[in-house]
Amino acid sequence: MSMNRIIIFPALMSLFMMTVSGQEDVKVIRSEFRTDKPGFENAWRSLSNGDRHYAGGVLSYPEALGEYTNAYLYNPDNPELNYKMGVCHLLTSKKEHAIDYFLKALSLKPTVAEDILLLTGRAYQVSGKFIDAVGKYTEFLESDVKKSPEMLDRVRKYIDESNAGMLIMNDTARIEISNAGEVINSPFDDYSPVLDDDRMKLYFASRRPSATKPAGKYQDELPDENIYLSTRLGEAWSVALPLEGKMNTAFCEAPLALADNGSTMYLYAGYRGDGDILVTTLKKGIWKKPKPINAGINSLFTETSVAFAPSGEEFVFVSALDRKGAGGKDIYIVKRIKGRRWGKPVTLSVLNSQWDEESVAYSYGGDTLWFSSRGHSTIGGFDVFYSVRNEDGTWGEPVNAGLPVNSVYDDMYFRPGVPGDSTFWLVTNRTGGYGGLDICIGRLMPPEPEPLPVIEEPIPEPVIVADTVKVVDTVYVVREVVKEVQPVVAEPVFYLEGRVLDSSEETPLVARIDIIDPETFQVVASLITSGEDGSFRVNVKNRRNYMFEVRSNGYLSDLRTLDIPAAYIGESFFTNFYLNKITVGKKVVLNNIFFETGKSILTSASYAELNKLTMIMNENPKMRIEISGHTDNTGSASVNDRLSLERATAVTQYLIGKGIVSTRIETKGYGSAQPVEPNDTPAGRAANRRVEFKILEF
Secondary structure, three states, X not given: OOOOOOOOOOOOOOHHHHHHOOOOOOOOOHHHHOOOOOOHHHHHHHHHHHHHHHHOOHHHHHHHHHHHHHHHHHOOOOHHHHHXXXXXXXXXXXXXXXXXXXXXXXXXXXXXXXXXXXXXXXXHHHOOOHHHHHHHHHHXXXXXXXXXXXXXXXXXXXXXXXXXXXXXOOOEOOXXXXXXXXXXXXXXXXXXXXXXXXXXXXEEEEOOOOOOOOOOOOOOOOOOOEEEEEEEEOOEEOOOEEOOOOOOOOOOEEEEEEEOOOOEEEEEEOOOXXXXXXXXXXXXOEEOOOEEOOOOOOOOXXXXXXXEOOOOOEEXXXXXXXXXXXXXXXXXXXXXXXXXXXXXXXXXXXXXXXOOEEEEEEOOOOOEEEEEEOOOOOOOXXXXXXXXXXXXXXXOOOEEOOEOOOOOOOEEEEEOOOOOOOEEEEEEOOOOXXXXXXXXXXXXXXXXXXXXXXXXXXXXOOOOEOXXXXXXXXXXXXEOOOOOOOOOOOOXXXXXXXXXXXXXXXXXXXXXXXXXXXOOOOEEEEEEOOOOOOEEEEEOOOOOOEEEEEEOOOEOOEEEEEOOOOOOOOOEEXXXXXXXXXXOOOEXXXXXXXXXXOOOOEOHHHHHHHHHHHXXXXXXXXXXXXXXXXXXXXXXXXXXXXXXXXXXXXXHHHHHHOOOOHHHEEEEEOOOOOOOOOOOOHHHHHHHOEEEEEEEEO
């Protein structure tokens, strides 16, 4: 990219691109793709066409995905094809669909690509499954794949984002966010919205092609960024058109801020140095040629954003002045001194991170500063943060704006509303948009109304019948009407609460809990336990049995039914979950495994526990286990040895029947040789009659 054509925000320049820009071009082997089904030649032709689009880069992935889908119909069990379809989904509009393809590729061929674990983690993260994401990232870090220091830093950041996501998930504000629509947005990147004081004109930057600029000179082959204008028409907006005049050149321009009732515009221009902040004025409806801002902030580095305090006494800007900053692009502040003079830029260190900061904006009153950052406690990509000015004029610690303002995608260019207006503007590339970055409108929702108290129905007063009055031969009977007051029915309340703890040390765990209706198998609630004490509390409304699926990174998941007694009348039911840490050599007793008396035939009552073990094996495809049978010391030792082995074998066969590869399981029968309790009591002998599994590899 030439030095005089710098883009303020390159297309798709997000953490997704940073993750997969070097994804592997794995090859599908013709002989391995062929099956006994008819239609091989057509499927292979589609796959070859898909490969050509895939090699063309991200913008060609939708076409590649269409061709790969045709090939997938012929052979859905090719690991390389599943990998490529996962990559295409991860970098197009339906990123959450990538999980299934990556997981299938992993199950078919764990070594299908060196970055398969990393990409699976990304797919989990963009779907909000943060615990699973951390698990895959950890597997990737512990794998033998060669990793650069940059890659290690990036993956650790993804883990930090996922951990932050677990905490932020429980702090969702009442905010409605909607896309500004196709009259403003395009299938390309649209960003940096700037509104005039009356909220009647919207200026923004776009990299969409036009009749005069069908393509650009960048790697993505898109045009330069240019300034577009849309005008409010009642409650709607006009179709956005390129700003008339000489503002849009053969280089890059993006609006940053307006002043003087919309007659002064500050903009980013990519044709000076590495990109500078310029200023222009509106004269007789025409924007004059932009000039450098007279504040000494432009440098040999990139300056990309600016915002002026309502007081006029200070402004902030974003620059890559790395000789002073904390890393990447940072926020600087400039204060007025001696009348019209400006002081020197000073880094706002409290707001800066080792990653990029971007898109600054003041609140209407100037007491809050909004910006986006890839650092701090982001949950993915750029997140919106705010800082509140302290009484001494300094700025407070940055606070994540939370959900739904932020997402696991890039969320930027937050433009707060004016007094009396609950709307704000935001730019994001989350799913459901028109493509790339889209401009969205947010609205602060009023707080949920407090439930009305239950009003007892009043005792009606006696009905009073007035004397009849004769008027034009019509008789009116007047009665006092007593309005019937409808009682407010309170929302059902029934809480499930408890803690998730380490089974050995009983330390609290951050875990994801899915609560499932055992009749419909639908998830009725999902939550993350507290990181402080592992606690959870959720209102499920109905007093009935529920299934709990509990998962925590590095621990064996638990799936069991919580049986609530029919006569239970309390408003909450408390239970703890104890998870076993995944460590080689760890032994776990399989509770609720039942055999026919004196035999090795499993009863149906055992299936729930065995299905739980199947789930654990599927979640940890590298795990190998030993299934062992044990008896008490009653009877012949040889009979006990044989019975314990046969019962362990029955469990192994059940797992194999559920799709677990036999090489992942070793089967042993120890008879009475490994008791866990003395055999001198009925309770001890019952504890010794067990089946357990031991982790051999992980």
